Amino acid sequence: MEGRSSFTAETVALQRAFESARPPGRRLFSDPYAAEFLRPGLRILASAARVCPLRGLAVGLYDVVAGPGPRPSAVARTKAIDDEIEHAIGAGGQCVLLGAGFDMRAHRLRALAACPVFEVDHPATQAAKRAVVDRLDLRREPLTYVPVDFEVDDLAGALRRAGFDTAVPAVFVWEGVTNYLTREAVAATLETVRGLAAAGSRLVLTYVDRRALVEPSPFPEARRWVRGVARVGEPWTFGLLPEEATGFLAEHGMRLRADTSTYDAGRKWFTGRRERGSRLYRIAVADVVGPVVAR
């Protein structure tokens, strides 16, 4: 990703634009800004999806190229995390979007309307996002952009300087990011969250099942997906086995509350639709328990 905006962030924006193009009542969420982040070729696809007779063609074409997993998985995880935020954010709380990409929850979720939001992202992706937000003249207070590279930068210092309040419970969202990082950066980020979060804070994160990273993988959709992200220069580098998640998070002061695949999450919502999420892509919700207190 070195010095350039994330292409996978743009891909997720396209996937959200497709879902948002469905008629009200038949879509799982609406992100009216998603298409604004797309390069011209992808924007044409998103525009085609807004025209009813072309929608199936545009989305079908995308799924043929990307494979059956990525788009429904992104839709299911977006819906699951939207719901989790709506449920978890308390009055007077704050929200941190870690690796925010082109996620526009700060602007589109009612639950976040009056809540301080911190968008943390790689400086290159964040600069691209801010250019679009400025072009659209989208104003929203309080929203603070915090440019951070999880691999090298001091996340805790950056959040503190940005005004993050360590006395106020927060919802941390880390969606679609851990799989692009080293294990060390994932662990360091979890430690930072543990160190900053007030009692009552929650972390929602996604991870990929580690068995997706090996060939042959037990997940039929893995090969094309893994090769696709590597081809655009953003290879998957980190995963966990679901049975490891409880222990891994506990090592970093988190108590796992829920852990589900986007396949299982999607089964609830894709009624009457042919697509499914993916068994390799997982959404975990954890309470931030905080530092281990020595007895």
Ligand SMILES: C[S@@+](CC[C@H](N)C(=O)[O-])C[C@H]1O[C@@H](n2cnc3c(N)ncnc32)[C@H](O)[C@@H]1O
């Ligand atoms: C697939 S996108 C997901 C974006 C967003 N969370 C969403 O769901 O729409 C991956 C995101 O991880 C960010 N990212 C990847 N490596 C990073 C790093 N080392 N430091 C900070 N952000 C990183 C990218 O900039 C990008 O925004």
